[in-house]
Amino acid sequence: MPSSDxxxxxxxxxxxxxxxxxxxxxxxxxxxxxxxxxxxxxxxSGAELKKRAKEEKAxxxxxxxxxxxxxxxxxxLTPGQQPKAEGQKGAKGQxxxxxxxxxxxxxxxxxxxxxxxxxxxxxxxxxxxxDKTVEFFRHLxxxxxxSIAGASKDVHPxxxxxxxQMSNYTICGSCARxxxxxxxxxxxxxxxxxxxxNSLSRHLTSHVLSPQIEYLSSCRPLSISMGNAIxxxxxxxxxxxxxxxxxxxxxxxxxxxxxxxxxRVTFADQVIARSAADKIKNGDVIMTYAKSxxxxxxxxxxxxxxxxxxxxxxxxxxxxxxxxxxxxLVKIGMDVKYCLINGLSHNIQDVTKVLLGxxxxxxxxxxxxxxxxxxxxxxxxxxxxPVIVLCETIKFTERVALDSIVHNEIAPSDELVIxxxxxxxxxxxxxxxxxxxxxxxxxxxxxxMIVTESGNVPPTSVPVLHxxxxxxxx
Numbered sequence: 001m002p003s004s005d006x007x008x009x010x011x012x013x014x015x016x017x018x019x020x021x022x023x024x025x026x027x028x029x030x031x032x033x034x035x036x037x038x039x040x041x042x043x044x045s046g047a048e049l050k051k052r053a054k055e056e057k058a059x060x061x062x063x064x065x066x067x068x069x070x071x072x073x074x075x076x077l078t079p080g081q082q083p084k085a086e087g088q089k090g091a092k093g094q095x096x097x098x099x100x101x102x103x104x105x106x107x108x109x110x111x112x113x114x115x116x117x118x119x120x121x122x123x124x125x126x127x128x129x130x131d132k133t134v135e136f137f138r139h140l141x142x143x144x145x146x147s148i149a150g151a152s153k154d155v156h157p158x159x160x161x162x163x164x165q166m167s168n169y170t171i172c173g174s175c176a177r178x179x180x181x182x183x184x185x186x187x188x189x190x191x192x193x194x195x196x197x198n199s200l201s202r203h204l205t206s207h208v209l210s211p212q213i214e215y216l217s218s219c220r221p222l223s224i225s226m227g228n229a230i231x232x233x234x235x236x237x238x239x240x241x242x243x244x245x246x247x248x249x250x251x252x253x254x255x256x257x258x259x260x261x262x263x264r265v266t267f268a269d270q271v272i273a274r275s276a277a278d279k280i281k282n283g284d285v286i287m288t289y290a291k292s293x294x295x296x297x298x299x300x301x302x303x304x305x306x307x308x309x310x311x312x313x314x315x316x317x318x319x320x321x322x323x324x325x326x327x328x329l330v331k332i333g334m335d336v337k338y339c340l341i342n343g344l345s346h347n348i349q350d351v352t353k354v355l356l357g358x359x360x361x362x363x364x365x366x367x368x369x370x371x372x373x374x375x376x377x378x379x380x381x382x383x384x385x386p387v388i389v390l391c392e393t394i395k396f397t398e399r400v401a402l403d404s405i406v407h408n409e410i411a412p413s414d415e416l417v418i419x420x421x422x423x424x425x426x427x428x429x430x431x432x433x434x435x436x437x438x439x440x441x442x443x444x445x446x447x448x449m450i451v452t453e454s455g456n457v458p459p460t461s462v463p464v465l466h467x468x469x470x471x472x473x474x
Contacts, residue, residue: 132413132427134435140410145218154211156191158184163219169319173293174359174395175265178225181216185233186257188212194246201240209234221409224360224368225395232260268392268453269294276355276390276451277301284309284352287385289341289376291321292357294390296328299355303334312351316341316372318415318436341372344379354380356442358391362401363466365444365459371404371437377446386448393452396466404440411436 044052133141145151146167148160162184165171171180192208194200213230216222222230236256240249276298280286286309288295299311311334315322326338339347354376360368367373367389377387401407413434417423426432444459454465 130430132433134433137405137408137410137435137437140405140408140437142221142410144220144412145215151215152211154208155215156184156188156212158187159212159215163216166216167219172319172321173291174223174225175269175293175392177220177223178229178394179261179265181226182229182233182257182261185209185212186254189250189253189257192250199242200246200249201238201242205234205237209237224397224399225392228394228397229260229264233257264394265392268394269297271453272390272392272451273297273301275456276388277305277307279353279388279451280307280309282308285312285350286310287312287314287348287351287354287376287380288325289314289322289356289373290316290319290370291325292390294392295355295357296325298390299329299334300332303329303332310335310337312337312339312347314339314341314344314347314372314376318411321370341375344376348379348383348385351380351383351385354385354387356387356389358389358395359439360395360397360399361389361391361450361459361462362441363396363398363463364400364402365447365462366401367442367444367447367459368401368404368439369442371440374404374440374442374446377442381446387446389447389450391450391452393454393465393469396462396469398463398466401441404437409438411438 144167145163148164151160162171162180165180166177171177188208189204192200192204194203209230213222216226233253236253240253244252272294276295280298280302284307286299288299288311302309311329313322313326313329313336315326315338322338326336329336337347356367356369356373356377358367358369362368367377380387399407413426413436416434416436417426423434426434447459450457450459450462452465454468457465
């Protein structure tokens with residue numbers, strides 16, 4: 001009769017092996033590790049055993065990485081799972097590590113399954129600076145060079161000094177800049193030596209004069225008179241005969257520069273001042289705007305002749321050039337009245353003549369001069385006062401100007417700021433823009449006469465005199 005007692009471990013019949021433990025598929029235990037004790041839990045299938053093996057492998061890998069200093073989140077262990085001892089690794093993992101030959105640095109960069117992605121926080125960026133450029137004049141803005149830093153090594157020291165003087169308005173007038181430029185180029189030519197296998201007429205202009213001109217234009221845009229003089233100088237250089245020795249050629253160029261300055265500027269100013277002084281009568285009230293060297297010479301010439309007249313000088317910000325003219329005229333004993341442009345309409349009533357200087361005369365008879373000149377000419381025309389422009393023919397150009405927008409010079413906006421004034425921190429004010437153009441265009445209808453070294457002509461004769469001047473130079 002069979003016993004009803006439950007079979008013991010010794011008498012229990014052996015269980016059939018699971019598919020995972022079949023022949024040739026017996027699970028291998030790592031060396032030195034005791035087999036896991038049997039648990040009373042439910043029997044696991046092959047897929048579950050495979051899943052548990054993968055989790056154990058991932059846990060061991062994470063522990064190894066943590067032991068070596070890698071900040072990797074630890075994969076949580078399933079119930080009943082024991083963590084691997086530090087430094088232990090499965091046989092399969094050891095074989096993979098030996099096969100790959102990876103280092104500890106490579107292990108830190110290995111992706112870990114289940115690791116959380118690190119989302120970068122917001123990057124601190126500087127607030128975007130507001131563009132203070134006036135869109136309507138954007139094509140005229142140009143950065144000025146205010147130091148010799150970054151200048152080409154080919155620029156002559158005399159030209160470096162001249163560029164800085166032009167940039168900070170130490171040399172400001174159109175003719176003053178022209179004369180100073182030619183004098184600097186004269187020193188450049190004197191120190192020039194023609195390289196071997198080159199000729200002066202071909203090498204001087206492209207390799208020596210061009211860097212000087214480029215630097216000067218970076219400090220301030222070239223005036224019309226400077227452009228005319230530079231074209232003349234390049235033409236003179238191209239005329240130098242190849243057979244002429246360098247010393248003789250350089251002396252000839254320097255002498256030609258001296259003659260050009262003497263005829264086109266010095267003698268021209270004397271003739272114009274003499275002619276304008278003849279038009280000033282006793283008892284006249286002469287109005288002028290800002291500061292023009294040729295107007296100043298005409299007023300001084302008339303005063304030296306003993307004529308009694310008064311001068312009203314109208315001035316404006318930011319350069320206040322009229323202050324220097326007023327100080328010079330008062331110093332020699334002239335009767336001078338100084339006012340800003342907001343007092344123009346009040347003082348124009350007493351005026352008998354208006355004398356204006358010029359930056360350039362356009363081919364269509366319009367005057368291109370310091371900004372504010374057009375307003376003075378318009379007020380004079382409204383009050384029926386004659387407007388006379390004093391201008392050398394070197395300032396004539398073939399260009400045509402209908403307004404002051406297509407061609408102009410934009411000075412730095414900070415020049416308009418008065419220390420302690422309401423615009424002191426204008427750069428921090430939203431949607432506030434400042435524009436500082438230097439020139440404006442006066443219509444030919446407001447001009448009665450142009451006094452030049454070639455005679456007194458109406459504005460319509462500008463292109464004729466310009467053509468005659470070019471023919472005489474050729």
